[in-house]
Amino acid sequence: MIHCEALTKRFKIYKKDPGILGSLKSFASREYNEISAVRDFSFSVREGELLGLLGPNGAGKTTLMKMLSGLIMPSDGRLQVLGCDPFARAKEFRRRIALVMGQKSQLWWDIPALDSLELLRAYYEISRQNFNQRVDELGTLLGVNHVLRTHVRKLSLGERMKVELMASLLHDPKVVFLDEPTIGLDVVAQVSIRQFLLNFHKERGTTIILTSHYMADVEALCDRVVLILGGEKRFDGELSKFQRLLGSEKFLSVSFASAISVEDTFFVPFEPDWDPERTHVELRIPENALRSTMQQILERYPVTDFGTEQIPVERVMHSILSNPQLLSPSA
Amino acid sequence: MKKLFSKYWGTIRIELASQLAYKLNFLLLILGPALVFFLIKINLWYSIFAARDNELLRGYTFERMLEYQTYVLVVTLLCQSYASRNISEDIRFGRISAFLLYPTSFMGYHFGAFSAAQILNCLSALIVLVIGFGSGILPLESLTHLAAGGSMALLVSLLWFCVWFLLSSSSFWIEESWVLRVLFTMVARFLSGAIIPLDLFPPKVLEFLWYTPFPYLTFIPVQLCMGSSSVTFHDAALMTVLWLLIAAITARVLWSKGLRLYAAAGM
Numbered sequence A: 001m002i003h004c005e006a007l008t009k010r011f012k013i014y015k016k017d018p019g020i021l022g023s024l025k026s027f028a029s030r031e032y033n034e035i036s037a038v039r040d041f042s043f044s045v046r047e048g049e050l051l052g053l054l055g056p057n058g059a060g061k062t063t064l065m066k067m068l069s070g071l072i073m074p075s076d077g078r079l080q081v082l083g084c085d086p087f088a089r090a091k092e093f094r095r096r097i098a099l100v101m102g103q104k105s106q107l108w109w110d111i112p113a114l115d116s117l118e119l120l121r122a123y124y125e126i127s128r129q130n131f132n133q134r135v136d137e138l139g140t141l142l143g144v145n146h147v148l149r150t151h152v153r154k155l156s157l158g159e160r161m162k163v164e165l166m167a168s169l170l171h172d173p174k175v176v177f178l179d180e181p182t183i184g185l186d187v188v189a190q191v192s193i194r195q196f197l198l199n200f201h202k203e204r205g206t207t208i209i210l211t212s213h214y215m216a217d218v219e220a221l222c223d224r225v226v227l228i229l230g231g232e233k234r235f236d237g238e239l240s241k242f243q244r245l246l247g248s249e250k251f252l253s254v255s256f257a258s259a260i261s262v263e264d265t266f267f268v269p270f271e272p273d274w275d276p277e278r279t280h281v282e283l284r285i286p287e288n289a290l291r292s293t294m295q296q297i298l299e300r301y302p303v304t305d306f307g308t309e310q311i312p313v314e315r316v317m318h319s320i321l322s323n324p325q326l327l328s329p330s331a
Numbered sequence B: 001m002k003k004l005f006s007k008y009w010g011t012i013r014i015e016l017a018s019q020l021a022y023k024l025n026f027l028l029l030i031l032g033p034a035l036v037f038f039l040i041k042i043n044l045w046y047s048i049f050a051a052r053d054n055e056l057l058r059g060y061t062f063e064r065m066l067e068y069q070t071y072v073l074v075v076t077l078l079c080q081s082y083a084s085r086n087i088s089e090d091i092r093f094g095r096i097s098a099f100l101l102y103p104t105s106f107m108g109y110h111f112g113a114f115s116a117a118q119i120l121n122c123l124s125a126l127i128v129l130v131i132g133f134g135s136g137i138l139p140l141e142s143l144t145h146l147a148a149g150g151s152m153a154l155l156v157s158l159l160w161f162c163v164w165f166l167l168s169s170s171s172f173w174i175e176e177s178w179v180l181r182v183l184f185t186m187v188a189r190f191l192s193g194a195i196i197p198l199d200l201f202p203p204k205v206l207e208f209l210w211y212t213p214f215p216y217l218t219f220i221p222v223q224l225c226m227g228s229s230s231v232t233f234h235d236a237a238l239m240t241v242l243w244l245l246i247a248a249i250t251a252r253v254l255w256s257k258g259l260r261l262y263a264a265a266g267m
Helices: A019-028 A061-069 A091-095 A113-123 A128-142 A157-169 A187-204 A215-221 A239-243 A287-300 A313-322 B002-019 B023-051 B062-079 B087-092 B097-101 B106-135 B140-172 B178-191 B203-209 B219-226 B233-259
Strands: A002-015 A031-045 A050-054 A076-081 A097-101 A175-179 A207-211 A224-229 A232-238 A249-256 A280-286 A303-310
Touching: A002 A061, A031 A061, A031 A076, A031 A224, A031 A232, A050 A061, A050 A215, A061 A076, A061 A097, A061 A175, A061 A207, A091 A097, A097 A157, A097 B097, A113 A128, A113 A157, A113 B002, A128 A157, A128 A187, A157 A187, A187 A207, A187 A215, A207 A215, A224 A239, A224 A313, A232 A239, A249 A287, A280 A287, A287 A303, B002 B106, B023 B062, B062 B106, B062 B140, B062 B219, B087 B140, B087 B178, B097 B106, B106 B140, B106 B233, B140 B178, B140 B219, B140 B233, B219 B233
Parallel strands: A050 A207, A050 A224, A097 A175, A175 A207
Antiparallel strands: A002 A031, A002 A076, A224 A232, A249 A280, A249 A303
């Protein structure tokens, strides 16, 4: 479905010192830097996969999405999506993909959302019957049927994002690229979009590539994750393997009846994350030490509640980003 | 063909709705500049004729100049108002990304948007004509020439559309391409006869200008409206189509080459 080999994208960046002097200097002679936003990136995505692209800002996730969707031309490498070269931008290819940009709207701002959908119906050559059925189905699933006749500029961010999703899925694409679909949304809207995507993927079997800074999106939706750091692929595998990257550790959260003293050093080896009142702590504990450590905590402290789980992706990402050496070169 | 028309008609409908969403904006962007420019020119020509005791200026009386400038206003409204669309900025800030993903052509989308704008521009031009004929600024005899002049103006509007697209495509290479567009508009206004009728230019300059597209942008359509054109409608249309083809092909080539540099910023 998607296959790329040694994909590279270089950008020429123009450097300028601040201030008027910098402007004058750059007028006389301009300095350019060439940066590789994506370097030697290879991967394959099977039909029906739901893959999460992870990485900090500027890692190259969005550049990769732009190349996969045919918006920008790769500098080097081979790329095939649905058997086509995306940058050739054949109409048949464009009919089978969709890109949802969380930070950019594809709807017409000054008219009701339904009018935008009507125009997309004409562009994607969807029959009237199919269109009505799709609008009804997607509108119900996303809970936005009541806002379709409202001007887009008057919609809340969450409603707009849902209508954006609706607009992108109207033509029943085979591959959907989701770039930060839940950015800036409140928790309720995030959960509702996640749930919709999960159901949609299950029902239709659409191939979905997702980037998100919200690890909850990735945890809820993706079976496979690809980590990009500095434009290079650093991890490609199942989410459960990614969660075990830091070793076989468990995530333990403990609540106490009274505040624990700052001078108490018992928790220090477990990278504690305290709440401001110091009545709740989250710890990373090696699996083989979990039982004994838990016993000691229960004996020494006024524990009111506790729970263990796999280390959240958020925490794994945080550790990797602050210490990229944790990843072996072969990962 | 039916599907193509459906896409085109869909774009026209949505663009009409968008453009009419902000009435004041529409007036300020489209009518405002043309009307202010017209009033400045009338004031200027009134002062020139007053200083010469209403003496003939190479065959122009003040009344004839007023007629000329009123038709310039009509032609400007019909031809140049799409200039207010900032395709360059859309390219620079990556706002064209969504359109590049739709299975339709970007130029085709803008042609639909341009057609929608032309419907409104025709209405504005019609209002100016009604006021012109009603107030006597435009002599009723010139009504018979309106079909030729108006058709020519609509053909020229297509040339402007392609030129505008061509200039906007420069944004793929030049960050601040508005300078290029402003410069072109100023030169075109002067050399197309929108300020001074071209028959008042020195003959040598005029002779040179016939080898450029400028006279066809304003002077010829206005002269056709006034029934005083030195060039027949047939010849003028042929030359305009030639320039139109050159501009359209260049715009298409520039656009395809520019897309290779597109970075889809802001996403």
